[in-house]
Amino acid sequence: MHNESLSKKNVFHLKKITGSKAFSTFTAALLAILLGLVFGFIVMLIASPPNAVPGIFAVLTGGFRRIADVIYYATPIMMTGLAVGFAFKMGLFNIGASGQYTMGMFFAMYAGFFFNLPRGLHWIVCVAMGMLGGLLWGLIPGVFKALLNVNEVITSIMFNYIGMFLVDMWIQTTPGMYVADKARTAYLPASAQMPSLGIPNSGVNISIFIAIAIAILLFIVLSKTTFGYELKATGYNRHASTYAGMNGKRNIILTMAIAGALAGLGGAFAFLAPSSIPGSSVTYEPINVIAPNGFNGIAVALLGNSSPIGIIFSSVFISHIQRGGTQARLFGYEYEIIDVVISVIIYFSAFVMLMQEVAKKALRQLLDSLKRSFGKKGAEKASDAQPAAEIMAEPELSEVEKEGQK
Template sequence: MEGKNSFYNDNKLNIKKLMKSGVLSSFLSALVAVLLGLIFGFVIMLIALPANALIGFKHIILGGLKRIGDVFYYATPILMTGLSVGFANKMGLFNIGASGQYTMGMYFALYVGFMWDLPDGIHWVVACLAGFVGGMLWGAIPGIFKAFLNVNEVITSIMFNYIGMYLVDMFIQGNSAMYVSDKTRTQYLPAEVQMPSLGIPNSNVHLGIILAILIGILLYIVLQKTTFGYELKATGFNRFASEYAGMKGKRNIILTMAIAGGLSGLGGAFGILAPSGIAGSSMTYEPINIIAPAGFNGIAVALLGNSHPIGIIFSAIFISYIQRGGTLASLAGYKPEIIDIVIAVIIYFSAFTSLILEFISKLFGKGRKNKKTLVDNEIKEAE
């Protein structure tokens, strides 16, 4: 009898502990969002082309497995922009300017790649660092506006997406060492500026993904373990309390936006410095006045990952995975846009995190209540 009671209690405590830690619950809610999104996607596929729905859906679910190298390759830039958006979000800032920072980082990396003459081993490293600096600059400016003039960072960073993109396009088109005007693209980068490939066949996956994951873990440590992370989160939760406690709010806003920008910029560097499978060529940039989509994908990645650096690592890989599957679904006659719809739905549902969380805790709550009355009854019987 007594043994039974303690069993229930232990059980209760464990679930509670996990729920309290928040990790399990955010993971579960992301999972529910993913499942709902997939179901919804399947329904759309059924409507669009009923005969091939099953085979197409199988491509979406399992297709990524066949191209695992590409999954990680395409995950690299959106992981970086996701970390960027998520990191700023921890401080209560919405960095919608990841695209501009990404483009700036890419340009800085390209500039170092073409214009600087550096030894082979370190050329790509310096180019990456330059990308980080370029993104930082583009993130810090909205941060400065926010800190000193209280201009909403959403507005400035949207504007900086355009300013950054047009500036970069202008600079590139005006630089004959970088630009091939009849092909409307940049020159091929020399091989020593390209990131070291991981050597997975049929894929351009490179060292960037490993660096990106390491950076994600590093951010997690910064947020959880350091005084800077403590200040940053406190400011995000309650700006007034952080001011009351004497934290340097303005410095922290600028620093956070600069780091967030740097992360996106590094993403841009990783994107453009990726190695090419064909010898003598490289990734190129086309200055055709289009905002880099990687920035907006980063918002989706950060949302699905609940702004948690480790969550973002998984959500970036997942989104890349399902995108690879989506391109394969075209083999079954589906437009690749269908996968964009599925991803949109997943993000849509993950925005309902709180609702889903409530739903989950209700499920658990009921279970707990039943157990409690059970225990109570037993106690009553014993009496």
């Protein structure tokens, strides 16, 4: 930039923050969210004009009335988000988190129903079993990719279907697990349910702390270990990392297995949750539908820029607008409005960073032309104006940010 030397003095701190990569990914995420919400609002306007304003308001603020539920529903998508994000770091697109999640759920539930273990130990074994189930289902696309060169996207999608059909069949044919009259699974024994945090009318439980701990652990693995380094290097350039002597095939299989285990934990956390009504539990309905939480994980991972720490926050945000979406029903909108918003957010996340670059370039050109037309004196002003313009672009974003963090 031509005027950098001039403006350096005034805006040193601001530049340092706004110029950093983390900041631009953050604003990119906010921009994607904003565009998603705007699109959702337009859809609401088309669907039912008079209710659109209170409807979008319900989406944005509905979650604040049910913070415990926001946390409760954030936990599984935090895990599927980590499952997608972790594989992303290696350049693998794990669209199979749904299948891994479902498989984890089945393994965890099976252990819940049929393992006779003392209270306090039982749920831990169930969680471990869920992790194992997801791991196995994540391992398959990894093996197909590493040894047979099959694109992991196709494999994951096919195994989403295969896993869903298998689990639904297993559940329906296992006596003791399925209540045919209700077409749902039976209630899990209390010892298999995770310890509740004791907030009334909510299933929020200690799994949120486990999930956050796992996110932090992954952050450390990615930034401080050789494996994490190899993983990221492979993600940047597969050929270069192979040339540097990294075992690409082993790393692919390992990454997918870990990703699967994370999604499997998500499935375990979702269904081992305690119920607010004594004697009941969260149940599953085998209706041959692929678990949506796997796809929500994609949105979570993209918004969090695949960073484990970012994913903690993005999962809470997605969960927040999902709870808000249930409130929008009061105004006649179906819950699917949130699925529309989330998928639009995914769509824009794919190129919002680029849009930002384009916007910055345009701004720079505008300022340069202003500088030229105002002569030399104007140049100094323009250089002052530039950081100001950057600040100017912020208020609309920070409003969203405020709303998100209220």
